[in-house]
Amino acid sequence: MRKRTISNSAIKAFEKHLKNDEKSENTVAKYLHDLYYFLNFTQGKPIDKAMMLNYKASLGEQYAPSSANSMIAAVNTFLRFVGWVDCCIKQFKVQKKAFCSEEKELTKAEYIRLVNTAKQKGNERLNLILQTICGTGIRVSELQFITVEAVRKGEAIVSCKNKTRTVFIVRELQKKLLNYIKIKGITEGGIFITKSGKPMSRCNIWREMKGLCEQAGVSPDKVFPHNLRHLFARTFYGIEKDIAKLADILGHSNINTTRIYIITTGAEHKRKMENMRLII
Numbered sequence: 001m002r003k004r005t006i007s008n009s010a011i012k013a014f015e016k017h018l019k020n021d022e023k024s025e026n027t028v029a030k031y032l033h034d035l036y037y038f039l040n041f042t043q044g045k046p047i048d049k050a051m052m053l054n055y056k057a058s059l060g061e062q063y064a065p066s067s068a069n070s071m072i073a074a075v076n077t078f079l080r081f082v083g084w085v086d087c088c089i090k091q092f093k094v095q096k097k098a099f100c101s102e103e104k105e106l107t108k109a110e111y112i113r114l115v116n117t118a119k120q121k122g123n124e125r126l127n128l129i130l131q132t133i134c135g136t137g138i139r140v141s142e143l144q145f146i147t148v149e150a151v152r153k154g155e156a157i158v159s160c161k162n163k164t165r166t167v168f169i170v171r172e173l174q175k176k177l178l179n180y181i182k183i184k185g186i187t188e189g190g191i192f193i194t195k196s197g198k199p200m201s202r203c204n205i206w207r208e209m210k211g212l213c214e215q216a217g218v219s220p221d222k223v224f225p226h227n228l229r230h231l232f233a234r235t236f237y238g239i240e241k242d243i244a245k246l247a248d249i250l251g252h253s254n255i256n257t258t259r260i261y262i263i264t265t266g267a268e269h270k271r272k273m274e275n276m277r278l279i280i
Contacts, residue, residue, distance in 0.1 A: 003046040004084055006039050014081050022162050026141065034074035047079075052089045065092040106227040108235070110218045114209070117216040126208045128180055129192055129200070133225055135173045137232035137250055140225035142167075143192050144199050151177045151191065158251070165251050233261035 014035070018028045041055055055075075059068035069091040076088045111134060118127035132138070132146055142158050145167070150156035154174050156167045169177070181191050192200045205225055213220045229250070237246055247258040 004048065004087070005044065005046060006035075006042070006078075010082055011035065011039075014078050017081055024141070024160065030070075031074045031077065034071045035078050037071065038075045047084065047087055049087055049089075052087050056089050056092075060092065065094045068092055069094065104221060104227075106218075106222045106231050108231065110216070110222065111228065111231055113216040114212050114218060114223065117212045120215070121212070123208065124180060125192060125200075126205075126212075128176060129205060130209070130228060131173060131176065132169075132192075134228040134232050135170060136167050137229055137236070138167055139229060139251075140202050140205055143205075144190050146177070146192065147190050148181050148186055148188050151181065160251060163251055163253070165248070167249075230261050233258070237262045 011032070015028060015032060018031060023031070038055060041058065042051060045051065052075075056068075056072065059071055062068075063071070072089060072091050079085065079087050111130070115127055115130050118124075118130060129143065132143065133140060136156075138145075138156075138158060139160065142160055145156045145158045146169075147156070151169060151174060154169050154171075156169065158165055158167050177191065181187075184191075186193075190199050194200060194204070202225070209223050209225065210220055212218070213223050233246060233250060236249065237243065240246070243255055243258055243262070246262070247255050250258060250261065252258045
């Protein structure tokens with residue numbers, strides 16, 4: 001049997017396959033990063049099931065199960081692509097959490113403090129980025145679809161992860177954004193742009209958000225764009241109690257993904273249990 005080693009040509013072919021499969025830019029980058037990490041682990045040695053099991057054990061010692069599983073998934077995808085299915089390994093079994101850590105969950109009060117702090121700092125762009133993500137539930141990568149044309153229409157057509165959906169821009173947010181593009185003199189295209197006219201990057205937004213933490217009195221561990229999307233999801237579900245509708249709004253193909261977004265804190269679980277009044 002020919003020794004199985006990963007060649008540069010195989011990696012390039014895999015990258016082309018992912019792009020042809022219309023994987024997002026971030027997904028392709030993540031898969032390739034994880035594949036190169038695995039390649040470094042192999043140190044040029046032939047790949048077999050024993051190698052893969054050792055790799056799994058190594059990941060288990062260094063990473064949380066969820067992170068390790070994402071890395072295993074990337075390598076498994078490559079192995080299936082090159083036809084080495086017999087080398088694929090199972091992911092770690094992870095028990096789903098009944099509630100999330102309060103140290104990680106951004107509250108509405110904290111969100112308001114972040115928005116107000118951005119205003120106080122005179123950063124109107126960041127102020128509106130926070131409100132746009134939290135007010136629509138879009139991903140930070142989808143801000144590019146919030147264009148002058150979309151704001152005027154009151155809805156944006158968002159294409160992400162092989163899916164297209166309509167994202168509504170509520171009236172109050174629309175007014176704020178219309179005023180912003182008028183003041184900035186933006187006549188077309190994306191509205192959240194740098195001085196050079198380029199779209200704001202994820203890193204730039206992340207960095208600016210972190211700069212609000214101290215003054216806003218919010219833990220940096222809670223302050224990142226995706227937590228705004230989680231806050232939108234929890235708030236919407238708290239009103240509507242319709243997880244299927246929420247999944248559509250968020251652009252999820254699997255409702256189980258949406259369930260992760262609406263997990264409440266342990267304190268909230270405890271409060272609901274106490275309200276049951278079953279202890280006589």
